Amino acid sequence: KxxxxxxxxxxxxxxxxxxxxxxxxISGHRSVSWYQQTPxxxxxxxxxxxxxTQRNKGxxxxxxxxxxxxxxxxxxxxxxxxxxDSALYLCASRQLQENTEAFFGQGTRLTVV
Amino acid sequence: GIQVEQSPPDLILQEGANSTLRCNFSDSVxxxxxxxxxxxxxxxxxxxxPSGTKxxxxxxxxxxxxxxxxxLYISSSQTTDSGVYFCAVxxxxxxxxxxxxxGTQLTVWP
Numbered sequence: 660k661x662x663x664x665x666x667x668x669x670x671x672x673x674x675x676x677x678x679x680x681x682x683x684x685i686s687g688h689r690s691v692s693w694y695q696q697t698p699x700x701x702x703x704x705x706x707x708x709x710x711x712t713q714r715n716k717g718x719x720x721x722x723x724x725x726x727x728x729x730x731x732x733x734x735x736x737x738x739x740x741x742x743x744d745s746a747l748y749l750c751a752s753r754q755l756q757e758n759t760e761a762f763f764g765q766g767t768r769l770t771v772v
Numbered sequence: 773g774i775q776v777e778q779s780p781p782d783l784i785l786q787e788g789a790n791s792t793l794r795c796n797f798s799d800s801v802x803x804x805x806x807x808x809x810x811x812x813x814x815x816x817x818x819x820x821x822p823s824g825t826k827x828x829x830x831x832x833x834x835x836x837x838x839x840x841x842x843x844l845y846i847s848s849s850q851t852t853d854s855g856v857y858f859c860a861v862x863x864x865x866x867x868x869x870x871x872x873x874x875g876t877q878l879t880v881w882p
Binding site for chain 2: 690694702704714717753758761768
């Protein structure tokens with residue numbers, strides 16, 4: 660069974676640009692969550708999608724957005740990139756919405772210059 | 773949100789030594805996971821353990837939910853155990869959201 664797949668693995672963008680990251684969950688998993696990891700703030704929750712609906716949102720500005728498709732694949736978008744957006748972005752999938760084990764992808768390392 | 777505190781923040785061991793990592797959390801939870809982050813950044817699942825005790829080879833974990841803590845035991849450490857260990861918790865009211873601790877950086881020397 661394939662794991663959680665995130666693309667691309669590495670990305671370099673310029674301030675002011677926008678970026679889209681993709682996450683394909685484990686087959687049969689319907690919940691996808693996104694997390695940002697930085698040395699200063701640690702692992703922080705961005706948002707969670709379940710059945711194409713955003714069910715939960717962390718404390719991030721509106722420049723961070725996401726969506727989920729009918730096949731459970733999810734994308735997150737960051738507009739007007741800032742230097743502080745440089746981070747490892749991790750996606751997690753789970754079979755049900757809560758109280759089940761989450762599995763993480765390899766992450767996308769975004770560098771904003 | 774739920775506060776998660778991990779201790780110690782750093783741990784340096786000689787190969788073959790045993791260690792205990794602790795995770796304290798501030799509220800009742802019904803989801804608790806331990807992860808090992810590999811050098812490439814991926815979080816590798818170690819245990820899903822909202823309560824009770826589990827063992828997997830040299831690793832074992834215990835969660836005492838009523839006292840709001842979990843312990844991860846690593847026996848006979850190997851250099852490949854090096855890395856950051858994270859504890860993450862969740863509860864029903866926050867749906868699938870996980871709250872992470874700051875991690876324990878483990879370094880095992882040969």
